[in-house]
Amino acid sequence: MTSLATYRRSVLHAAHLPVYDFLAPSFIQIPRASRVRYISTTRKLAAIPDQSSNTPNPGQSASSNAPSLKKPLTQAQREFLSQAFRVNQAGELAATLIYIAQTPPIVASHPHLRPLMKHMYDQEAGHLETFNTLLAKHRVRPTAMYPIWTIAASALGWGTAIMGREAAMACTEAVETEIGGHYNEQLRVLVDMVEQMEESGEEVGNELKELMSTIRRIRDEELEHLDHAVENEAKQAQPYELLTGIIKAGCRGAIWISERV
Ligand SMILES: [Fe+2]
Numbered sequence: 688m689t690s691l692a693t694y695r696r697s698v699l700h701a702a703h704l705p706v707y708d709f710l711a712p713s714f715i716q717i718p719r720a721s722r723v724r725y726i727s728t729t730r731k732l733a734a735i736p737d738q739s740s741n742t743p744n745p746g747q748s749a750s751s752n753a754p755s756l757k758k759p760l761t762q763a764q765r766e767f768l769s770q771a772f773r774v775n776q777a778g779e780l781a782a783t784l785i786y787i788a789q790t791p792p793i794v795a796s797h798p799h800l801r802p803l804m805k806h807m808y809d810q811e812a813g814h815l816e817t818f819n820t821l822l823a824k825h826r827v828r829p830t831a832m833y834p835i836w837t838i839a840a841s842a843l844g845w846g847t848a849i850m851g852r853e854a855a856m857a858c859t860e861a862v863e864t865e866i867g868g869h870y871n872e873q874l875r876v877l878v879d880m881v882e883q884m885e886e887s888g889e890e891v892g893n894e895l896k897e898l899m900s901t902i903r904r905i906r907d908e909e910l911e912h913l914d915h916a917v918e919n920e921a922k923q924a925q926p927y928e929l930l931t932g933i934i935k936a937g938c939r940g941a942i943w944i945s946e947r948v
């Protein structure tokens with residue numbers, strides 16, 4: 688009896704938790720569904736049978752000005768977006784720290800690279816701000832590896848810059864190759880998600896469309912950094928294959944861990 692009473696108390700407590708986020712677990716959303724924040728997916732009324740009628744007519748079409756009902760994201764979609772926001776924030780944090788560490792030694796030995804280093808850093812800082820905002824807005828926790836990535840990224844930036852301009856650019860080439868591919872994979876999942884929504888008669892909300900366009904823009908800027916690195920003789924780094932191989936493997940490992948931890 689004691690455990691049943693404890694269970695009932697916990698359910699009642701959960702029902703009054705102030706959770707309004709579309710990424711919150713569905714068992715918490717159910718009692719407060721009217722106050723949950725959605726990522727603006729809606730289902731057209733025409734797709735829903737008339738519950739008040741004793742003889743439902745699935746083929747009956749609703750009028751064009753019928754009100755829409757919102758539909759929350761599925762558990763799998765929420766988990767995907769939470770992981771994506773978390774790993775993207777970690778990646779952008781690392782990118783800004785790499786450029787912060789690389790810039791003084793590189794600019795000291797190659798002053799003409801100052802505008803390029805600043806340009807790439809400014810874009811990374813913008814990306815980080817974007818994902819900081821998304822994490823805060825949707826109450827997604829950052830990766831627990833945040834302090835470790837901070838040290839690792841600073842060490843990587845400083846170490847490659849000390850090796851020279853080519854090694855610093857090879858670092859950028861390797862990182863952007865992995866990150867560009869990572870953003871591409873996220874876009875592929877989002878495109879599939881949107882196609883499924885459209886096929887099932889749901890309208891795709893502006894928030895999801897804006898997210899896709901933001902990730903597409905950031906992906907393109909990462910690939911622009913990759914081009915700058917190659918133009919600045921990244922492939923002349925010694926030992927190029929070993930250096931870029933280690934950095935790419937490190938990026939893949941960091942992405943895998945940051946999605947989960
Ligand atoms: Fe970035």
Ligand SMILES: [Fe+2]
Nearest residue numbers: 782863909912
């Ligand atoms: Fe980048």
